[in-house]
Amino acid sequence: MKVLFIGGTGLISQAASKLAVEKGIDLYLLNRGQRNDFVPDGAHVITADIRDAAATAEALKHLEFDAVVDWIAFTPDHVATDIKLFKGKTAQYIFISSASAYQKPSTQYLVTESTPLANPYWQYSRDKIACEDLLMDTYRSENFPITIVRPSYTYGDTMIPAALNSWANPWSLVDRMRKGEKIIVHGDGTSLWTMTHNTDFAKGIVGLLGNPKAIGHAFHITSDEVLDWNQITHMIGQAAGVEPNIVHISSEFITSFMPESIGGLLGDKAVSSVFDNSKIKRFVPDYIATVPFHEGIKRTINWFELRPEKCKIDQGWNDLMDRISEAHEAGRQRAKG
Numbered sequence: 001m002k003v004l005f006i007g008g009t010g011l012i013s014q015a016a017s018k019l020a021v022e023k024g025i026d027l028y029l030l031n032r033g034q035r036n037d038f039v040p041d042g043a044h045v046i047t048a049d050i051r052d053a054a055a056t057a058e059a060l061k062h063l064e065f066d067a068v069v070d071w072i073a074f075t076p077d078h079v080a081t082d083i084k085l086f087k088g089k090t091a092q093y094i095f096i097s098s099a100s101a102y103q104k105p106s107t108q109y110l111v112t113e114s115t116p117l118a119n120p121y122w123q124y125s126r127d128k129i130a131c132e133d134l135l136m137d138t139y140r141s142e143n144f145p146i147t148i149v150r151p152s153y154t155y156g157d158t159m160i161p162a163a164l165n166s167w168a169n170p171w172s173l174v175d176r177m178r179k180g181e182k183i184i185v186h187g188d189g190t191s192l193w194t195m196t197h198n199t200d201f202a203k204g205i206v207g208l209l210g211n212p213k214a215i216g217h218a219f220h221i222t223s224d225e226v227l228d229w230n231q232i233t234h235m236i237g238q239a240a241g242v243e244p245n246i247v248h249i250s251s252e253f254i255t256s257f258m259p260e261s262i263g264g265l266l267g268d269k270a271v272s273s274v275f276d277n278s279k280i281k282r283f284v285p286d287y288i289a290t291v292p293f294h295e296g297i298k299r300t301i302n303w304f305e306l307r308p309e310k311c312k313i314d315q316g317w318n319d320l321m322d323r324i325s326e327a328h329e330a331g332r333q334r335a336k337g
Helices: 013-022 053-059 076-086 123-142 171-178 198-208 229-240 251-257 259-269 278-283 293-305 315-336
Strands: 002-006 026-031 044-047 067-070 093-096 146-150 182-186 218-220 245-249
Touching: 002 013, 013 026, 013 198, 053 076, 067 076, 076 093, 076 123, 093 123, 123 146, 123 259, 146 198, 171 182, 171 229, 171 293, 171 315, 182 229, 182 251, 182 315, 198 278, 218 278, 229 245, 229 293, 245 315, 251 259, 251 315
Parallel strands: 002 026, 002 067, 026 044, 067 093, 093 146, 146 218, 182 245
Antiparallel strands: none
């Protein structure tokens, strides 16, 4: 099978790239060549910027693929470009959407692929929904061979996953834990959540590559392990060798200090998300997530500790956590009179 990944070296996709090559897939990666450390041996790299449609068309003009996966399409304009580039040049186009597109607030706790798509809190999610709508319309009207995949919170070696952490310098959370500083957990920490290791996600999506029965379908691919945010935070602390100093603060209070987090918190992580994975298991019968979070996060902590240059601290984020914690405590003291 000849497969093209647009991207292929990011947090989620790097594990899929590695597994695809291990499975004997003839893998091509189209990207800007900025993360070569995560290119697996045996993959072909095409250096191009997908946002430059003309240059990409030129780079791909002599190539056709059994499947194309776009890991970095976020808006309908991105998808429209892909349709023009790959119509007639691939037997399957896989769009990486997001499980955050599912209905918020949810009307039932168990999410299936038929759960409505509606997220009034997060533009990112609404853009993903618009991409899905365009692709489904094109599939129905022009027979463009689409498959939609919706990851939830998927992590790997390079990400320490939490509801609140620095995206640029994720080691900041562990540093804060080890110093005994307050670790903010939204609400009372009991909302349910699903963490998925990127090596598990990879098994699901690689199993969909070239599968003609998957055309026209949407799938989420997640772990079946259900945790709450208190458990998640304690497991991160345990992997780091400390007991985290947790303080519970309402999501609304947090977002009043961090309006940019409204989408990711109120529109995603503050809402319980438990997924029914029976559909992906029907289409990929050997799919099963085998990395529990307590094990996966140990791998992540170990990866960082072996690379001291990656253990950078985001002082701005750290200061913000202090301000929120201090304001919350001051409010509690005022309420006590």
